[in-house]
Amino acid sequence: MSLQVIIMSLDFESDTPSITKTFQKDEVIIGRSPACDIQLAQSVVSSQHLKLRVRPHPETGQEQLFAVDLGSLNGTLVEEFPLSPLVEREVQPSERIFIGNYLIKPMLTDEVGDTLESAGEDVVGRLADYSQDKDEAQTAAAAEKEETDLEEVTEFDEPVFAPQREGRILGRKESVKEQPSLEDSSDALDQEYQHGDKEALLETPEHGDLLKRKWKFGERKEAEEKEQEIEEMQEERQSALSGTGLEKESDFKAPERGRTDWSSKVTSQHAAAVEGEVAEDQVTEIHFDAVMLFSLGGVVTHHGRPLEGVEVDGGVFGSQQTGPDGRFCFDDIEESTPYELRVSKTDHVFKAENLKGVVQQDIHLQVEAQRLFSLSGRVVVNGDGLAGVKIEAGELGTSHTDENGYYCFAGVVEGSPYSLKAVKKDYIFECDDADGDVHENTIVNISAIRVFTISGVIKHHGVPLAGVEVDGGLIGRTVTDENGRYEFRNVPDGTKYRLTVRKEGYKFRMK
Incomplete structure (x- = not known):
């Protein structure tokens, strides 16, 4: 194949x-x-x-x-x-x-x-x-050039074509001179030309001239529409020349004898014209420095799809917003020009190489966007918000609950992992979703439980008694130390308990 x-x-x-x-x-x-x-x-x-x-x-x-x-x-x-x-x-x-x-x-x-x-x-x-269409346009342009006085021809920009499904050429504009009315011409001439003596009909002055005019310029309505388009183009070109001191782009004067007085005038966006006079017996050389122009552009994507509405700040180049295709482009940048692009969109961050540098060639950047989300929640104890709780979230940092028990980690990059840990003296915490990844705005609530300590000292005739076993049932067991002290920590609020004290050879009663 x-x-x-x-x-x-x-x-x-x-x-x-x-x-x-x-x-x-x-x-x-x-x-x-x-x-x-x-x-x-x-x-x-x-x-x-x-x-x-x-x-x-x-x-x-x-x-x-x-x-x-x-x-x-x-x-x-x-x-x-x-x-x-x-x-x-x-x-x-x-x-x-x-x-x-x-x-x-x-x-x-x-x-x-x-x-x-x-x-x-x-x-x-x-x-x-x-x-x-292309061949007909070339033939018509050549014929018109031969028949038209050069002083009466209006110059236009080069045509721009836009393809469409039917395969026709769009945007062709022609120079149209004022012609006698064609309203009286008849389609019968076309029929006579098709079925009669073509050469004889064309050589007849009144018929031949009318046919040629009709074929060349079309009907009056079409000619007037083209004439209007031409006038609009002329106005645009004259606007581009305003402020240059030239009436038309062809107003370039070669050096003549006289004084030496040069001035540079811009005739279009990138062209330059020079005018002046040369003193007698003086040889004048005119030099120009050329500067290459490049483009600085790229595309912004999110998970491989174009992202619309991204603001791209190019500094002296101006600012642009990406369209549905995610593209941006700054044109006509002189070589060796430094640049620094700033890319922004609400709730997004961006990653790209070469957002800062020097333009030495056409530059195309690939900018990847990431969404920003929040990780937040509330710490409650017995249904009420608990203030002053320290919330540790690993790489996301640390936060504290406010007076109503709320905490928040803002600007979390999508896909970031988290592991929450709550800390406050005399409290323990329970949470079902303490670990996970952020792929949207995430809420994780935490329950707090107040805890207490049960402790005391056991003595014999005022002397601390070590090695006494203290059985607290559900809260556990412990043994007195050398100071006769025992302790049960982190006993949840509302926990019921019963202490049993024993040591061989001893009988105990609560003081």
Whole structure:
């Protein structure tokens, strides 16, 4: 089984042809790096952007195709659905993959060297839609350039295309000059062209000109809509030039004779223009220093799933919140710029490497989030809260009950183990859930019991008598020491007792 990959650029101004590659291996890497199996040159493509993998179904043994985004900065779409970073997803035979302005159609084939013509009709049809739109756009742009006076042409930004299911090119904007009304044109001309003498009809001035105008610019309503889009783009470009002193980006003046007075003016976000005059017989050299720009971004996950609503503070780069895909990205950072990111979200802590450093290349960070919970409860004696009880919880630290008997350990990282121990003089404690792990806000209540001590001294004619056995029944037995003293400690409140004292050769009575 071979893995065949068809790639097409959706940029209608590009001359890049579609390509088809067939691989006799299970994994294919796509990215900007020359080391990749398929190299894509656009800046939106990461060094190693996407992996295609073929493996058999564990039960049926049938070959299946999978795709995994290798943590790219700008993401990957399968149809309109974004791939989660580093999470493998099966690609169905009818599905297409989009990276920037590239359309990628992978498929499994039994023959080595299959081409686009041997692919399924559905794939060929939808790729042909893209190709036809691209060719028509290039032809229309070339024809308009020849017929239009260069001084009347308005310049626009390069088009941006967004793929959709029907395989059409979106976002194409054209320069439209004011044209005579086409409202009087008739569809009968189209019918006559289809079924009559095409060349004669086109050479007729009134009919040929009308047909060409109708085909080129469409109906008046469509032309007016495009004209409105163009005006909006012009306003955006003029806004970008405001404050630079230039009326349009082409206002760059070459050095002329005269005084030497140079000034630098920004014409766009990263471009620079210089204007001035050169004194007579003076040779002036103009030098520029280039600075590389990189991106600093990443993805925040919780147990492998993207985490939304995380605040990422980049300092001078600004602040961002992660979206449903858990991603954040700061673009156009100059090389050698130091950075320090602060990641925050209520009731969460974060772990990541390289949150502080210097930007020398595109940086993609993997940030893992952990939830924070609380471990709390109440210590009661005879139903009332007991104040001043020391609660030891191992690595979580130590707490004390308040006047109502409550204690609390806040900010406990999920999965943390605990072992509770309560301490207070003249009390013993009982707890059913003293040991466990915190996976949610946890409440552990503790019961306290007041304890007492029963003790005394046994003497013979005022002299302490050692070795006397004292039997306390349920509370235990003991023997007097050399000082004639006996003691029963930690006798619970309410315990009934009876003492029996004996020693051979002696009779005892309570004093």
